[in-house]
Amino acid sequence: MKTVDVVDYAVRIGRGASDGVADLVKGAAQVAVIFAGPVRAHAERVEAALSAAGAKVLPIEVPDAEAGKDVAVAARCWDALGAAAFTRSDAVVGVGGGAVTDLAGFVAACWLRGVRVVTVPTSLLGMVDAAVGGKTGINTAAGKNLVGAFYPPAGVLCDLAALDTLGPDDLLAGMAEIVKCGFIADPVILDLIEADPAAALEPAGPVLAELIERSVAVKARVVSQDLRESGLREILNYGHTLGHAIERREQYRWKHGHAISVGLVYAAELSRLAGRLDPSVAARHRAILERLGLPTAYPASAWPELHAAMRVDKKARGAMLRFVVLDGLAEPGTLEGPSDDLLHAAYAAVAK
Ligand SMILES: NC(=O)c1ccc[n+]([C@@H]2O[C@H](COP(=O)([O-])OP(=O)(O)OC[C@H]3O[C@@H](n4cnc5c(N)ncnc54)[C@H](O)[C@@H]3O)[C@@H](O)[C@H]2O)c1
Ligand SMILES: O=C(O)C(=O)C[C@@H](O)[C@H](O)[C@H](O)COP(=O)(O)O
Numbered sequence: 001m002k003t004v005d006v007v008d009y010a011v012r013i014g015r016g017a018s019d020g021v022a023d024l025v026k027g028a029a030q031v032a033v034i035f036a037g038p039v040r041a042h043a044e045r046v047e048a049a050l051s052a053a054g055a056k057v058l059p060i061e062v063p064d065a066e067a068g069k070d071v072a073v074a075a076r077c078w079d080a081l082g083a084a085a086f087t088r089s090d091a092v093v094g095v096g097g098g099a100v101t102d103l104a105g106f107v108a109a110c111w112l113r114g115v116r117v118v119t120v121p122t123s124l125l126g127m128v129d130a131a132v133g134g135k136t137g138i139n140t141a142a143g144k145n146l147v148g149a150f151y152p153p154a155g156v157l158c159d160l161a162a163l164d165t166l167g168p169d170d171l172l173a174g175m176a177e178i179v180k181c182g183f184i185a186d187p188v189i190l191d192l193i194e195a196d197p198a199a200a201l202e203p204a205g206p207v208l209a210e211l212i213e214r215s216v217a218v219k220a221r222v223v224s225q226d227l228r229e230s231g232l233r234e235i236l237n238y239g240h241t242l243g244h245a246i247e248r249r250e251q252y253r254w255k256h257g258h259a260i261s262v263g264l265v266y267a268a269e270l271s272r273l274a275g276r277l278d279p280s281v282a283a284r285h286r287a288i289l290e291r292l293g294l295p296t297a298y299p300a301s302a303w304p305e306l307h308a309a310m311r312v313d314k315k316a317r318g319a320m321l322r323f324v325v326l327d328g329l330a331e332p333g334t335l336e337g338p339s340d341d342l343l344h345a346a347y348a349a350v351a352k
C-alpha cells in the first residue's frame with residue numbers, strides 16, 4: 001500500500017485500500033454511502049467494512065455519471081440525511097467515479113455546513129484526479145461544475161481492485177488526466193506511456209500503478225500549495241477550457257476524459273501559436289493521445305458554440321478568457337485575453 005499526503009489527509013493507493021474505510025470515519029454513529037448502480041458491488045464492500053466496525057450504514061443510490069451531478073439529486077441526498085437525523089459527528093462516503101465523488105463531496109460540504117467526507121474512487125479518473133484535492137460540485141444548465149465548494153476529504157482510498165471491473169472507455173478517460181499530469185508536471189509519465197501504451201492500460205499491471213501514484217503525487221503537490229485555486233492550482237485545468245465546452249455541447253454524453261483529450265491538443269496548439277511552446281512538444285500531445293486511442297478531433301462547425309461556452313470558464317475574468325498553456329514540458333503558464341483570431345486558429349488543430 002502506498003500513501004501520498006495532502007496537507008492534513010492521506011491518499012492510500014493499493015489493492016484492498018477501501019477495506020480501511022472505518023478508520024477514517026471513527027466516531028461516526030451513522031455513515032451515508034453515496035454510490036451509483038454500476039459500482040454497487042464496490043459500495044457493498046465498503047458498507048460491509050463499516051458495519052463490521054459498528055457504524056449504522058445509510059446507503060444512498062444516485063443516478064449514474066453526470067446525471068448524478070444535479071441539484072435535484074443533491075437535494076434528494078440532503079432529504080435522506082435529514083430523514084436519518086444526520087448530525088455533525090456522522091460522515092459521508094462517496095464510492096464511485098468522479099461524478100459520484102464530486103456529488104458526495106458537495107452534499108457533505110453543505111449538510112450542516114460541513115460533515116466529514118471520505119472518497120473511495122472506483123474509476124481511474126477518480127483515483128488520479130476527481131477524488132483528490134477537495135473540488136466538489138454539480139453541473140447547471142449554464143455549464144460544468146458551476147456550483148460547488150472547495151471541501152477536502154478526510155481521506156481518499158484508491159482501491160486498485162476496483163479497476164478490474166472498469167470498462168475500457170473509462171480507463172482511457174482516466175488516462176487523459178494522467179497525460180495532462182505528464183505534460184504539466186511529470187514528464188516521466190509520458191515516457192512510461194510512450195514506452196508501452198498497452199502496458200500502461202493494463203488494469204492490474206505495474207505500469208498503471210506507477211502512473212496512478214505519480215499522478216496523485218502531482219495533484220497532491222499542487223493542491224497542498226493552493227487548495228482554493230488562487231494561482232498554481234489552475235495548472236490542473238490544462239485542456240479544460242475547451243474540454244468543458246465540449247462536454248456541455250455534448251450535453252454531458254461525452255466522457256470528461258475524452259473531452260479533455262481534445263482540449264489538451266487544443267491547449268498545446270494555442271501554446272504553440274502564441275509562440276510559447278516548441279512545435280515538437282505540441283505534436284507530442286496528439287501523438288501520445290492517439291496512441292492510447294483517445295479522441296483528438298471535434299467538428300469544425302462547432303467552433304462558434306464552443307467559443308461562446310468557454311466564456312463561463314472559471315478562469316475567465318470579466319470578458320477576458322484565460323488559458324493554461326505550456327512554455328515547455330512541465331512548464332505551465334497562463335495566456336491572458338488571447339484574440340478571437342488566435343483562439344479560432346488553434347481550433348484548426350482539432351477541427352474535422
Ligand atoms: N473534483 C475534481 O477535481 C475533478 C477532477 C476531474 C474530474 N472531475 C469530474 O469527474 C467526473 C468524471 O469522472 P469519471 O471519469 O470517473 O466518470 P464517471 O463518474 O461518470 O464514471 C464513469 C462510468 O464508470 C462507472 N464506474 C466507475 N467505477 C467503476 C468500476 N470500478 N467498475 C465499473 N464501472 C465503474 C461509473 O458508474 C460511470 O458509469 C466529471 O464529472 C468531472 O467533471 C472532477
Ligand atoms: O483539481 C483541479 O483543480 C482541476 O482542475 C482538475 C480537473 O481535472 C477537474 O476536471 C476539475 O473538476 C475541473 O475544475 P473546474 O474548476 O474547471 O470545474
Ligand SMILES: [Zn+2]
Nearest residue numbers: 177240256260
Ligand atoms: Zn478534469
